[in-house]
Amino acid sequence: MAEYPTIDSELLRTFVAIADQGGFTRAAEVLNRTQSAVSMQMKRLEMDVVKRNLFQRAGRQLELTAEGQLLLSYARRILKLQGEIISTLREPHMVGSVSIGTPDDYVMRFLPSILARFAQSYPMVQVELHCEPSYQLLQRKDLDLTIVTRKPGTEIGQLLRQEKMVWAQAAGFALQEQSSLPLAMFNNDCFCREWACNALDTMERDYRVAYTSPSLSAIMAVVGAGLAITAQLESLIPADMQIIGEEHGLPSMPSASIVLLRNPQAQSPITECLAEYVAEGFRL
Missing domain, CATH: 1.10.10.10 (Winged helix-like DNA-binding domain superfamily/Winged helix DNA-binding domain)
Structure with missing residues (x-):
């Protein structure tokens, strides 16, 4: 050996x-x-x-x-x-279950590695994952942990990271040929959609919200097909898409905050342990 x-x-x-x-x-x-x-x-x-x-x-x-x-x-x-x-x-006593809610946005980008590391360390803990938009998650009282997106100045809970919103399009999308800019965005209750529309209104750029969905994967499928552009947090943009901005005649966008909420009625070693894994995962 x-x-x-x-x-x-x-x-x-x-x-x-x-x-x-x-x-x-x-x-x-x-x-x-x-x-x-x-x-x-x-x-x-x-x-x-x-x-x-x-x-x-x-x-x-x-x-x-x-x-x-x-x-x-x-x-x-x-x-x-x-x-x-x-x-x-x-800690062989780490046996039980924990529930966590998150928008669809962060499932593919952050959760796989977080949950994989957590499962490796605590294989006897069952994790319930609930995917809903931030505004719906904020109304729920039955989840142990909740990840939500917040406007700057309205952060509650533990700040995981702050990220700038960026515009993105499929490689080869002819933005300059679009007289009315087609957008693929989340539904009306998302403040990120409000930011994007207000920014375009301010610069008097003609646009239309051509596609809406509560699912980030659906939005990215539309953008990837060259049917529209979108505005999302920078870490959520796939590598095969092009980040665009002011040089393409688009307005600069602000930053949003990703925060972790703990249910005070569901505190336990299991919940706190998963919270630590989540915090570390969002720093990577």
Whole structure:
């Protein structure tokens, strides 16, 4: 059986702390260690283990080298996996169910990887997934966790991320040939549709809402077929579509907030654990 070199997890933990805190001094404070101890650990990691320089000075700033950036990605994954292993072994009581609601928007983009990691760590927990528009989810009181899109300034719960809305079209769509711009958007209750229409009205750009659906996949199918353009959060635009903007005669769009709501009547270790996975998944 082949033997592979190993890295002490404490060295990785210290390395990640230095990268996150921007220096040895602050990392030492976070880790509750002396600065000399942190320096010795990094010297050991660089000189004896990876045999590469992981940090470099840029004036007064401490920056990661290319090798440091590579190691940081692996270090985070290794430390997270170790935490999941310990959690799984120490918490065999994590058996039960949890319900989560989300708009169709985020199902394909974020939920698969989140739920896959959660299921790997807690295989005995059953997850109920409910897909509805944000305005409907906000009216429900029976869900443990809820992901919704909110206008800036109206955020409630835990902010997961903020994203700019962008215009998108199928590759090869002849936008300049459209005297009246065909749009594919969500139904009337979606404020993103309101934003898009108001922005076009303000610049006096002729348009028509040609296709509506509560389903993002349906909207993207229409756009992908070259029948219309749409305005959605940037992370939701498929790689095979073209993001367009002011250079194409379209108005700039604002940013929206994605937030996570917890049901105060359904707090449990299972619910809170899934909430942590959701928060991390939306940061990636």
